Amino acid sequence: MLHFQCDYTKGCHPAVLQRLIDTNMEDLPGYDVNCYTESAKEKIRKACNCPEAQIFFMVGGTQTNQNVISTMLAPYEGVVATNLGHVATHEAGAIEYSGHKVLEVPAHDGKVKAEDVKKLAATFYGDDNHSHMVYPGMVYVSHPTETGTLYTKAELEAIADVCHQYNMHLYLDGARLGYGLASPDSDLTIEDIARITDVFYIGGTKVGAICGEALVFTKNNMPDHFVTMVKQHGALLAKGRLLGVQFDALFTDDLYFKLGQNAMEKAQKMRAIFEEKGYEYHYNSPSNQQFFVLENSKMKELAEHVVFERWEVIDENHTAARFCTSWATTDEDLEALKAFL
Amino acid sequence: MLHFQCDYTKGCHPAVLQRLIDTNMEDLPGYDVNCYTESAKEKIRKACNCPEAQIFFMVGGTQTNQNVISTMLAPYEGVVATNLGHVATHEAGAIEYSGHKVLEVPAHDGKVKAEDVKKLAATFYGDDNHSHMVYPGMVYVSHPTETGTLYTKAELEAIADVCHQYNMHLYLDGARLGYGLASPDSDLTIEDIARITDVFYIGGTKVGAICGEALVFTKNNMPDHFVTMVKQHGALLAKGRLLGVQFDALFTDDLYFKLGQNAMEKAQKMRAIFEEKGYEYHYNSPSNQQFFVLENSKMKELAEHVVFERWEVIDENHTAARFCTSWATTDEDLEALKAFL
Amino acid sequence: MLHFQCDYTKGCHPAVLQRLIDTNMEDLPGYDVNCYTESAKEKIRKACNCPEAQIFFMVGGTQTNQNVISTMLAPYEGVVATNLGHVATHEAGAIEYSGHKVLEVPAHDGKVKAEDVKKLAATFYGDDNHSHMVYPGMVYVSHPTETGTLYTKAELEAIADVCHQYNMHLYLDGARLGYGLASPDSDLTIEDIARITDVFYIGGTKVGAICGEALVFTKNNMPDHFVTMVKQHGALLAKGRLLGVQFDALFTDDLYFKLGQNAMEKAQKMRAIFEEKGYEYHYNSPSNQQFFVLENSKMKELAEHVVFERWEVIDENHTAARFCTSWATTDEDLEALKAFL
């Protein structure tokens, strides 16, 4: 069976695993601080060209989103996201569980538009009394987005400008950041992201780790007593080494970026294969998630050999499906896929 | 440096690590269900002699406590625990964060006393109107307790009787369960615990895993849509394999129980060493956490070679300190410790 | 100055006030139960032709919405409302504060459409795994709606059918119920509403009381320990007599319904006046909130004599404005208004 349904079907990259093996019997202190978390933080600060970055490692994406959003917002504030945003739709209400509203704006090609945020925020600064409404306190963007699209540097800067004009934080969910950065269509580097956003996370779970996300506060703006609030959310890992060692490995010799490049090379090959076979795009994604239109009869046949994600019903005879590449995708996988298309 | 400060200074047991290595490149589905979680569940059901047990794997103890307690309680209910209970004191308010009060009863030798629970619960069933008070909906016990003590079968059954008389759940926090079960002073088996309690967790983080706890609902009483609520709490691991593989290894060939036995053998040797050297007990613990009284001058000297936990100031010249054994403690470690005492 | 900005600018109806005066020095028990709350409940049960109705009095609308929604939903559920719904936009996130998401559907003429709810709910019962999404557990409708429109009996029944097919509660916010019931365009009686919905509230604050809403559980479905949860929300009034006495007065001699009729007669006169003066409708509302288009120059002039609510900017020269009638509106008020138009 071929696995293209998502980018987290395998464990971790062999180099990451090796570091876990090598360090396994060392005695290390519990929780968030040990020599590996500290080394990993230093490497990430360098990669981001952001010496003052404050970094915290968490186990997963929804957990990271919930912790960042709920600790950076004031109680009367909500977070702005598109109607497709992961926090808006696929986190089982984790943001609302923390007491905050997700203020939806329409997705344009999967993305938040600066103009929409400005329009929303501006009304809170005008003559009208909005004291019975939820104040926008943060903008959430995912990069790549839920439909695989990417923000340009100009787009992200425009959103940041609006955020800072209206006292909102800009938060970037980088669950698949490694893949976005490696896209040939991207003009954003990790340094740009560290400079433009207020806080973002570097996704490990989908990019080479068995679990783990590196949360980066870029403006010396980690909330006071953040570790206590993480503990309060049940999100403080007892053996923080598991996260520190992995990120230390991922940021050694540019491994994280190389894993992104592999996925993107494979994504481009996959696109060429589907194009060659005459399939149409459902979304035209520049990153590792690819969306194609399948005839239902073909879809059934293919499902006997390949696992992919049924994305959306298009009409009674067609369905859109998602195929993901990852750090682990090989040319052999793609050749095998090609044979079934 | 010798490490006796806690039972989670090392990674995972080599056999557990080996299973992670062996399965690393397999393609597995995300989240809570895969062949390893299913295999581990089956083995745990057998070990507990509880074929109907519903099992869920989580990353850590505070997370597990928060998820169990908040999903099993009605909104108007609180959880009863001793004033030393982990949920009462060392989880940064994780239970209150979920909206529930911890109703404290005094610790007797670290333990909840059935009589105290009965006294508390009975008032809610009498003539008085308690509608302005928090109803006791669950009793939380840890086994071993925070001071290393163990419930007898009779004590646990007495608490269970009161719980069921007053419609409360009995929940056992087994962060160190493996060590408690292996104590020569214990008359409780894992089957007993599954039979007596309504829900408990088998601690992995402190007993051979790099992370992970196996939550066991013993009475076909897992809350509806539990997985959605876990997701909502930010506690659903994307690569559930990490937990499934480890618990599958821990429950193969009784490894979990053997790890407990090692810690207990080493704890007894440690006790003999301290006794031989003339130290006094602070608490007389039958499990892997041992508490001794140190003269402050000795404590300083020892701290140059051994890491231990300062537990409590006794007087201006004496301090109580905690020394833990674990699955990883060796005779060599103890010999080295002896030389410094 | 004339006051048409809303329907809560005055205190309470003189007959309601008289009952407060008459009972003021009586000794009555605290909180929710006294002879007046019990008498008021009995009268409401009769008015609703719903002998099994369970009734609870609360101080205000947002408080009532928050208490009903958060106590009737399971933790993993959200409430469906239109994007204009009061709970979605004008309660400062009170629903999210209680941990639940508001699942928005588009407003059609201010109303929820049964088809939209069905489409949303049905996906949770199909093949797809929605365990990472918020389940719809309740539908919230306001009647009259935020734009003054009214559900027909057929529309409300269609929504109820979908709700019950998919195990959702149907909740009707009747902040202005008295006005809706008295509208000549309405085919819904209070008995119909009690029969069709699972829970609704009869608004007092906007219809003759100085404060207070009567929450009616129509299907013997008041959550267990509701009074304790109300207390927990800080919403249990110490002197419940204040609510009981007022509702007892409002449901004596059909006062509540007569107050509705006055507002509706005055609303129709107001419509005739605006029509006669050549104004256009912004929304064509059949209830006591009326929406007209004003030229900005006229709006400024009018604002010197009349208080009304600026609703929405239409274009650079025109603004929509809201004018409300109420139980207290007199023919003299309307004549005076006419003179300024």
Next chain:
Amino acid sequence: MLHFQCDYTKGCHPAVLQRLIDTNMEDLPGYDVNCYTESAKEKIRKACNCPEAQIFFMVGGTQTNQNVISTMLAPYEGVVATNLGHVATHEAGAIEYSGHKVLEVPAHDGKVKAEDVKKLAATFYGDDNHSHMVYPGMVYVSHPTETGTLYTKAELEAIADVCHQYNMHLYLDGARLGYGLASPDSDLTIEDIARITDVFYIGGTKVGAICGEALVFTKNNMPDHFVTMVKQHGALLAKGRLLGVQFDALFTDDLYFKLGQNAMEKAQKMRAIFEEKGYEYHYNSPSNQQFFVLENSKMKELAEHVVFERWEVIDENHTAARFCTSWATTDEDLEALKAFL
């Protein structure tokens, strides 16, 4: 039947009622700001000799406690109270519902002791790592306390000193403040309380109002967007006039203080009567709540004519009972009571 069970069995003082009658048909804006709230605030500022005080009116005590505590605390902080504190025991978990822990210290004669707070707070500033514990962020005192006792000026100042040394707020719950201020045993004035505390509330519900508490932020420290957070808690009254008018009346011609004096004169007479009849004190309370020991046979007999609160079982033949005086207690009430003793 005579009513001594609590101090809230009647409506409001006639002068307060008269102001509600006089203003009933005036048109006033909704929510928290109108001419009467503003006038009442100004009078309270003067009474407190605190020109910068920020004042907000709320409906009830638990609501006020929940709103103050949850908006002034950081998410990682809890509130310190005695084990008898209203917030600790009789608010159905309203503080925990808002996500915060109540950190209990022992009650000494019903009161918080400065030394206990210091001991608790100091540990968070020492060498130990308390990052897994709930930080004390506020001290809650009630004055009079739940057992009728009163803080001396020196005691309150000592607590304030500790609070400010350790960055905690001092909050005083004045549900019965009027009675405490009028006690001949009290050396605290309302100006003292405004000066010493950071925030306190002046109880109206129990001292002459039909509902309402005046929350006073004394140090220009009202949380930003407080009105929005109050709305979010469901606690913003639509017709704020109800609270403004009442407090305006209560703070006209020292009515509030005179009501306190009446209750205290009657309490002293009541004490004399009970003493004369040979009853013993359960607590020796200097305020309007009086606690006596009754023989059970006498208690039964008395209960046929007098309503009082059974406080605590003392032994099989004796019960402690609470008898309250209030603004409404008359000499005739006491004579009648005397006849039954």
